[in-house]
Amino acid sequence: MAVYTQLGAEALAALIGEFSVGELVSAKGIAEGVSNSNWLIETTGTGSGPKRFILTMFEGRTEVAELPFFLGLLDHLADKKCPVPRTIHDRTGASFRWIDDKAVTLIEFLPGVSVSEPTAAQARSVGAALAGLHLAAADFPQSRANDLSLAGWRGLIDGCGAEGLASIDPALAGLVAREMAVIEAEWPTDLPRSIIHADLFPDNVLMLGESVTGLIDFYFSCHDIIAYDVAVTHAAWCFSGDGRVFHSDISEALLAGYESVRPLSYAEIAALPVLARGAAMRFLSTRAYDWINTPPDALVVKKDPMAFARRLQFYAANPGVFGA
Numbered sequence: 001m002a003v004y005t006q007l008g009a010e011a012l013a014a015l016i017g018e019f020s021v022g023e024l025v026s027a028k029g030i031a032e033g034v035s036n037s038n039w040l041i042e043t044t045g046t047g048s049g050p051k052r053f054i055l056t057m058f059e060g061r062t063e064v065a066e067l068p069f070f071l072g073l074l075d076h077l078a079d080k081k082c083p084v085p086r087t088i089h090d091r092t093g094a095s096f097r098w099i100d101d102k103a104v105t106l107i108e109f110l111p112g113v114s115v116s117e118p119t120a121a122q123a124r125s126v127g128a129a130l131a132g133l134h135l136a137a138a139d140f141p142q143s144r145a146n147d148l149s150l151a152g153w154r155g156l157i158d159g160c161g162a163e164g165l166a167s168i169d170p171a172l173a174g175l176v177a178r179e180m181a182v183i184e185a186e187w188p189t190d191l192p193r194s195i196i197h198a199d200l201f202p203d204n205v206l207m208l209g210e211s212v213t214g215l216i217d218f219y220f221s222c223h224d225i226i227a228y229d230v231a232v233t234h235a236a237w238c239f240s241g242d243g244r245v246f247h248s249d250i251s252e253a254l255l256a257g258y259e260s261v262r263p264l265s266y267a268e269i270a271a272l273p274v275l276a277r278g279a280a281m282r283f284l285s286t287r288a289y290d291w292i293n294t295p296p297d298a299l300v301v302k303k304d305p306m307a308f309a310r311r312l313q314f315y316a317a318n319p320g321v322f323g324a
């Protein structure tokens with residue numbers, strides 16, 4: 001469930017009136033997502049029939065000071081024909097507005113659905129779309145540090161404490177300690193960097209058949225190692241949800257799709273095993289922290305940290321899956 005804030009019909013109509021998009025016809029809360037509140041908005045449009053938009057209200061997790069980066073990136077990528085939603089600017093030219101103390105933005109609605117069991121052909125398209133995003137983002141003039149890299153994971157893990165990790169699984173603290181030591185020692189420092197998505201899970205990709213129609217939810221995007229984004233996407237797409245089953249056909253298709261647009265260098269391929277261990281640690285650490293710290297009555301469905309502990313174990317035991 002991801003509508004944390006109730007917005008009345010009058011407030012919504014007044015908000016939509018600040019944009020040149022026609023009049024509000026309907027607004028439906030969207031259940032998917034965990035970070036922000038989202039509504040599917042329909043308006044009368046401005047001449048060529050009704051129009052759909054997504055209205056996002058930024059809840060605690062997104063720093064409002066960073067919105068010009070996230071929203072500017074969407075417009076930059078849309079200008080370069082990447083399948084991302086363009087932001088709708090209001091009549092004053094602003095890309096976001098305020099309702100009380102919360103920032104809201106209106107973005108283009110994109111067709112498509114998120115797949116839960118991708119085919120190899122779909123994975124190939126996702127790999128190609130990710131590479132296209134990396135190429136298109138290369139000259140984006142703004143930057144944002146990745147606060148969820150090594151130091152961020154370490155902070156979250158320390159915040160869980162050994163007892164907290166043990167409350168999730170008795171072996172988790174040992175796994176995390178061993179793996180963090182390896183990842184910190186082997187993390188590459190000389191690979192190409194650019195703007196990356198950093199969270200390209202299946203629920204952040206919209207598809208129609210085998211085509212990618214939307215890359216969404218850029219609110220973790222940042223400047224970091226490009227091949228790390230490949231590793232994040234690999235960890236997100238190539239396993240069963242619980243991390244117990246690795247799908248080698250999806251892995252091969254995803255990497256082949258990526259390389260059909262942006263070939264990986266030898267150094268990038270050689271680094272993928274440790275980058276993938278880092279990617280698994282990234283989602284293990286946020287999920288473990290949330291698992292321990294989310295109040296029991298919160299509306300959010302907590303995500304299982306062990307699904308990424310299993311991926312971490314898999315990557316540690318199978319560095320050959322990237323063909324290095």
Ligand SMILES: Nc1ncnc2c1ncn2[C@@H]1O[C@H](COP(=O)(O)OP(=O)(O)O)[C@@H](O)[C@H]1O
Binds near residue numbers: 034035217218219
């Ligand atoms: N531009 C868009 N076009 C169509 N649907 C969208 C768009 N943006 C978001 N959605 C829908 O809203 C849901 C939640 O959006 P998302 O940005 O992933 O939220 P959160 O940041 O809370 O995870 C998505 O799963 C998708 O169903």
Ligand SMILES: N[C@@H](CCOP(=O)(O)O)C(=O)O
Binds near residue numbers: 034199283287303
């Ligand atoms: N993809 C992350 C959760 C991030 O939430 P999102 O809904 O904003 O994509 C995970 O699976 O842990």
